[in-house]
Amino acid sequence: MNTVSPDRPLQDHDWEPHIPRMARILEIRRMTARENYFKVQLPKPLGHRPGQFVMLSRLGIGEAPISISSGPGDDNFLEMVIRETGRLTRVLHRLKPGDQVGIRGPFGSGFDLETFRGQDVLCIVGGLGLVPLRSLILPLIAQPDHYGSITIISGCRTPADELYREELEAWAASGSARPVSVIRLVDQTANLPWNGQVGLVTAPIATLPLDPQRTIVALCGPPVMYKFVIMELVARGLPLHRIYVDLERRMKCGVGRCGHCQINRVCCCQEGPVFRFDRIGTLQEALQ
Numbered sequence: 672m673n674t675v676s677p678d679r680p681l682q683d684h685d686w687e688p689h690i691p692r693m694a695r696i697l698e699i700r701r702m703t704a705r706e707n708y709f710k711v712q713l714p715k716p717l718g719h720r721p722g723q724f725v726m727l728s729r730l731g732i733g734e735a736p737i738s739i740s741s742g743p744g745d746d747n748f749l750e751m752v753i754r755e756t757g758r759l760t761r762v763l764h765r766l767k768p769g770d771q772v773g774i775r776g777p778f779g780s781g782f783d784l785e786t787f788r789g790q791d792v793l794c795i796v797g798g799l800g801l802v803p804l805r806s807l808i809l810p811l812i813a814q815p816d817h818y819g820s821i822t823i824i825s826g827c828r829t830p831a832d833e834l835y836r837e838e839l840e841a842w843a844a845s846g847s848a849r850p851v852s853v854i855r856l857v858d859q860t861a862n863l864p865w866n867g868q869v870g871l872v873t874a875p876i877a878t879l880p881l882d883p884q885r886t887i888v889a890l891c892g893p894p895v896m897y898k899f900v901i902m903e904l905v906a907r908g909l910p911l912h913r914i915y916v917d918l919e920r921r922m923k924c925g926v927g928r929c930g931h932c933q934i935n936r937v938c939c940c941q942e943g944p945v946f947r948f949d950r951i952g953t954l955q956e957a958l959q
Contacts, residue, residue, distance in 0.1 A: 674847045681802055681952055684864075688775060688776075688925065688926050689775070689926070690725070690775070691726075691728050691734075691773025691774055691775050692713060692714060692773070692774050692775075692944070693714075693771050693772075693773060693774075693948070694711040694712060694713045694714075694749065694772055694774045695711060695712045695769065695771055696709060696710075696711050696766055696767070696768050696769065696772065696774070697710045697711060697712050697748070697768055697769075697813055698710040698768060698771050699764075699766065699767070700767060702834055702835075703831060703833075703834065704770055704831065705754050705755050705756075706751050706752050706753065706754045706755075706757075706799070706801075706834060707752070707763075707764050708750070708751075709750070709751045709752070709753060709755055709776070709842075710749070710750050710814065711748070711749050711751075711772060712747060712748055713747045713748070713749055715747055715812055716744070716745050716746060716747045717747070717774075717776075718777070718784065719739050719750055719776075719777035719781065719806075720743060720777070720780075720781030720782060720783070720784075721739075721742065721743060721745055721781055721782045721784065721803075721806040721807035721809075721810065722739075722779065722780070722781035722782045722803055722804075722806060722807060722808075722917055722921065722944065723739055723776065723777035723778060723779045723780075723781040723942065724737060724738050724739060724777065724778055724779055724803070724872075725737055725739060725749070725751075725774050725775060725776035725777055725778065726737050726752075726774070726775040726778070726922070726925050727751070727763075727772055727773065727774060728759075728772065728774075728775070728955060729762055729763060729766075729773070730773065730775035732758065732759050732762050733758065733759040734759070734773070734775075735759050735760065736922035736923075736925070736940075737751045737753060737779075737922075738751065738752075738799075738802045738803035738806075739751065739777065739803065739806050740802045740803065740805045740806055741805075741806060741809070742753055742805075742806050742807075742809030742810045742813070742915060743784075743806070743810060743813050748777075749774070751802070752799070752802045754799060755817055757772055761785060765831075770904065772804075772890040774927055775925060775958050776925060777871065778922070778925040778926070778941070779838070779939075779940060779941065779943055779945065780941075780942060780943060780944075780945050780946075781945055782807050782889065782915065782945055784807075786813075786887065787807075787818055787887055788817050788818065789817070789819065790819055790885060790887045790890065791818075791819035791820045791821075791822075791823050791871065791882060791885050791887070792818055792819070792820070792822070792885070792886070792887055792927060793806065793822045793824070793879070793881070793886055793888045793889070794808055794821070794822070794823045794824070794888075794889045794890075795824045795872055795876075795888065795889070795890045795891075795892070796823070796824070796825050796826070796872075796891050797824075797825075797826050797827065797872055797891075797892025797893055797896045798828070798832065798834075798835065798890055798893060799823055799834070799890055800890075800891030800892035800893070800896075801834050801835055801891075802834065802892045803812030803891055803917055803944075804889055804917065805838075806836060807889055808821070808842070812820065812842060812845075812851060812946065815850065815851075819906075820850040820851075820852070821850060821851045822851075822852050822853075822854070822879060823839070823842065823851070823852070823853045823854070824854045824856070824872050824875055824876070825839055825853065825854070825856070825872075826853050826855075826856040826857065826858070826871065826872035826892075827856075827857055827858075828857065828858045828859070829857050829858070829859055829860065829861040829863060830857055830860060830861070830863040830865045831861065831863060833855070833857070834856075837937065838889075839853055839855055840853075841845060843855075851868070854867075854868065854875045855868065856869065856870050856871070856872060856874070857867045857869055857874075858870075860872070865867060871899075872896065872900060873899050873900055873903045876900070876903040876904065876907060877903065877906075877907070879907070881907050881908075881909070882910050883907060883908035883910065883913070884907050884910075884937060886909065886913060887914075887915065888904055888909060888913060888914045888915065889915050889917070890915065890916045890917065891916070891917035892912065894919070897916060901916075901948065901952075903915060909923065910949075911947075911948045911949035911952060912948075912949045913946055913951075915945055915946065915948065915949070916945070916946055916947040916948050916951065917943075917944050917945050918934070918939060918943055918944045918945075918946060919944065919953075922940045922944075923938065923940075924940065925940050926940070926941065927940060927941040934951070937951070
């Protein structure tokens, strides 16, 4: 099998990966016209790394991969943002607090926070990409003494599509006390009130005060975004081994058996979805 990533998935082997654990919904909140925020309670802490995902199910309906949006920790709460895209997610959006869902996981490799220690961090997200990268941003902001400056570039189509707006604004407001800066962009304002910038997430990169030998980049968003963001980062001198990409694939089994999520011969559900770019960039299907 391939050896793309030396960072093996952080797996908790005291649970059976094929059997869902039941979780109780504590909160459901509308975030945009298509996305709802979910907070669920598990029987025990999930023990996840930032960037990992779970398989979420509703008995008799189906199962789908869902990014973890909460940071790692010792509590037994799990936060997710779910976009309504099909039968399962339509059912999930109609659930109420107190209802139960099945959770398998966590799966995948995720981000290793030790890699980020002492480094400046640049997070670049587009649309739903903020959901999994929030699980990385939260511990970075919570322990500022462990990391250098933190810069977040967050883009979406219109103001109505922006996720976690209140948190983005709060992170930006904390910049005077902590080395955090937030650049919020939309492709178009759609005649809606907007206090950020208008443009693509690639635009601010050229003017950022980056130290290429001290900066680590975490990137997550729609596939079309990756190529152009990486081109801008390389133009600024960022080595490819300092760029981490969180890739979206059709995860199915979560344990590398079914092959639905393969990138060439790499099983994304086990080796990814987080990859150091110099280890995945040469694979033909990586950014498709």
